[in-house]
Amino acid sequence: MKILVCISNVPDTTTKIRFTDNNSAFDTTGVQWIINPWDELALTRALELKEASGGSIASITVINVGPQTSEPTIRKALAIGADDAVRIDAEASDAYAVASNLAAYLKDNPFDIILCGIDSSDYNGSLVGGMLSEFLELPSVSSVSTLDIDGSDIKVNREIDGGSEVLSTTVPFVAVVQKGIALEPRIPSMRGIMMARKKPLTVVPGAGEGALTTFVSYDLPPAKAACKMVDAENVKELVDLLHNEAKVI
Amino acid sequence: MSVLVYTENWEGKFKKLSFELVSYAKQIAEQSGTSVTALSIGNVDEAELQKLGNYGADKVLNASDDRLKVLINKAYASVIAQAADKEGANVIIFANNFTGKALSPRVSVKLKAGIASGVNAVPSSFDPFTVSKKVFTGKAFANVVINTEKKILTLFQNSVDIKETAGSVSVEGFSPALDDADFATKVLDVNKVTGKVLLSDAEVVVSGGRGLKNAENWAPLEELATELGAGLACSRPVSDEGWRPHEEHVGQTGKVIAPNLYFALGISGAIQHLGGVSSSKCIVAVNTDKDAPIFEAADYGIVGDVQKILPELIVAIREMKAS
Numbered sequence: 001m002k003i004l005v006c007i008s009n010v011p012d013t014t015t016k017i018r019f020t021d022n023n024s025a026f027d028t029t030g031v032q033w034i035i036n037p038w039d040e041l042a043l044t045r046a047l048e049l050k051e052a053s054g055g056s057i058a059s060i061t062v063i064n065v066g067p068q069t070s071e072p073t074i075r076k077a078l079a080i081g082a083d084d085a086v087r088i089d090a091e092a093s094d095a096y097a098v099a100s101n102l103a104a105y106l107k108d109n110p111f112d113i114i115l116c117g118i119d120s121s122d123y124n125g126s127l128v129g130g131m132l133s134e135f136l137e138l139p140s141v142s143s144v145s146t147l148d149i150d151g152s153d154i155k156v157n158r159e160i161d162g163g164s165e166v167l168s169t170t171v172p173f174v175a176v177v178q179k180g181i182a183l184e185p186r187i188p189s190m191r192g193i194m195m196a197r198k199k200p201l202t203v204v205p206g207a208g209e210g211a212l213t214t215f216v217s218y219d220l221p222p223a224k225a226a227c228k229m230v231d232a233e234n235v236k237e238l239v240d241l242l243h244n245e246a247k248v249i
Numbered sequence: 250m251s252v253l254v255y256t257e258n259w260e261g262k263f264k265k266l267s268f269e270l271v272s273y274a275k276q277i278a279e280q281s282g283t284s285v286t287a288l289s290i291g292n293v294d295e296a297e298l299q300k301l302g303n304y305g306a307d308k309v310l311n312a313s314d315d316r317l318k319v320l321i322n323k324a325y326a327s328v329i330a331q332a333a334d335k336e337g338a339n340v341i342i343f344a345n346n347f348t349g350k351a352l353s354p355r356v357s358v359k360l361k362a363g364i365a366s367g368v369n370a371v372p373s374s375f376d377p378f379t380v381s382k383k384v385f386t387g388k389a390f391a392n393v394v395i396n397t398e399k400k401i402l403t404l405f406q407n408s409v410d411i412k413e414t415a416g417s418v419s420v421e422g423f424s425p426a427l428d429d430a431d432f433a434t435k436v437l438d439v440n441k442v443t444g445k446v447l448l449s450d451a452e453v454v455v456s457g458g459r460g461l462k463n464a465e466n467w468a469p470l471e472e473l474a475t476e477l478g479a480g481l482a483c484s485r486p487v488s489d490e491g492w493r494p495h496e497e498h499v500g501q502t503g504k505v506i507a508p509n510l511y512f513a514l515g516i517s518g519a520i521q522h523l524g525g526v527s528s529s530k531c532i533v534a535v536n537t538d539k540d541a542p543i544f545e546a547a548d549y550g551i552v553g554d555v556q557k558i559l560p561e562l563i564v565a566i567r568e569m570k571a572s
Contacts, residue, residue, distance in 0.1 A: 002572055013520070013521050015385075017388045034391070037501070094363075098365065099354070109379025123384050123385075126403075131358050133323075134355040134359060136357055140355075142436075159539070160320065162259050163319075167434055170433055180496075211290075213364070213394060216394050219391075220391070224546065224548075225548070227544045227548060232551050232554075232558060235558055235565050236568070237420075239566055239568075240569070242415050242510070248510040249510065
């Protein structure tokens with residue numbers, strides 16, 4: 001069995017968000033790039049499953065749609081433990097373009113299980129996994145918080161709006177994973193970093209469709225008024241303010 | 250032409266978000282001179298279906314096939330795409346929740362409809378079709394142009410007012426074609442949350458952080474939540490430590506919420522946490538550290554020990570309600 005993890009190259013989650021060119025583009029000056037947090041959890045779970053599989057999971061591949069500048073992030077995924085990597089050399093201009101490029105590659109290079117993070121921390125699309133499963137006409141399980149494999153038996157737990165569900169599915173399928181899928185992301189070891197340099201990273205040209213949407217401009221939220229401080233000895237005043245001034249209770 | 254809304258129900262009743270979605274669709278339909286069709290999948294009775302008319306739906310399509318009792322992404326997406334074709338919908342609206350995130354991308358590919366997810370307002374222009382959406386987990390907004398004839402929007406919760414309007418609605422049964430191949434995924438068991446306010450629906454959220462010190466100190470938070478009919482949430486360290494289940498984690502990698510009132514109790518307010526809660530209408534922070542970043546995001550703050558202040562807060566709220 002082969003597992004694929006789709007990874008997105010995103011600004012570090014502590015990045016101060018700024019825009020440039022008259023608020024038409026994200027300002028990448030000084031930005032640290034990371035594996036999208038949910039994708040990193042997906043990779044961690046994939047590695048756990050492979051280690052526990054007794055050899056039935058042969059390999060973990062990571063794939064990214066993006067320019068050469070995303071390669072340090074791909075190398076990090078290899079350092080964490082992925083066996084090999086593919087970069088589809090195309091602009092990640094919107095979720096449709098990314099999913100379409102992934103699908104074009106995967107039609108000829110199939111995997112048994114495809115893992116995608118539920119969201120990307122930059123453009124917050126929450127779309128690529130679902131789009132990819134539709135392009136490939138595969139079953140998908142969304143908002144997955146646990147994934148277990150016992151031979152050909154696949155058990156998935158997903159959170160729904162109002163509870164959770166236990167599902168079974170058959171391979172091949174797409175799992176769109178969220179928090180809970182792995183406890184903490186793995187950190188690359190020094191040995192992992194050394195080995196990552198020698199692991200295969202294949203670059204293929206994009207063969208998918210273009211974007212359907214255009215991000216034309218950006219706004220920052222309006223500045224917030226100063227916090228009104230209430231004395232710790234006067235909790236009643238806080239309740240008065242919430243009731244009479246903010247009118248929220 | 251029409252605006253199609255995918256509504257959600259829970260145990261036979263529409264979720265509040267469905268009324269927000271229909272209200273939102275109505276605004277778009279009015280501005281573009283078209284009508285609103287709401288799609289309901291599942292077992293919802295006639296009286297409940299009629300309610301959608303009170304928020305602006307002109308027509309309701311009711312798909313109540315037994316095989317659609319539980320959410321199967323592939324099958325549901327097919328039903329929604331068929332409804333969109335039948336209605337000639339050029340705008341399709343979903344909630345930006347787990348369900349909307351599961352279904353909208355599939356429908357997007359089926360219809361080759363460009364999608365803007367997590368939108369927070371009605372389109373600012375219809376030609377070109379331009380709409381604002383949240384990016385960088387609430388730290389910014391992007392204006393997105395959708396270049397296709399059919400458009401999909403997923404609405405960020407609590408973004409528009411729910412408006413009741415007088416109007417009549419026609420309810421039609423809808424029997425889409427279902428393909429066995431779309432049911433490869435099977436739901437074996439459903440664990441419904443009962444007796445708790447859902448975080449996604451909650452108008453008030455009570456959230457605890459590391460300042461609570463340990464899992465045993467959650468009782469007063471639960472008491473405050475009960476008093477206010479609030480949902481319970483927590484910061485990332487709390488869920489990482491296992492003090493609370495990960496479903497309650499709000500923040501960049503957890504849930505992104507936008508209640509009317511958010512209590513950040515013993516939460517310092519790391520940038521990742523603020524991303525998940527900054528859309529709340531009103532934020533109250535209690536923290537021992539007067540320089541904690543949470544006070545920059547908060548509307549009201551108290552510098553003090555949350556364990557001492559919580560019981561006083563509960564008493565003060567009870568007194569306010571009694572008066």
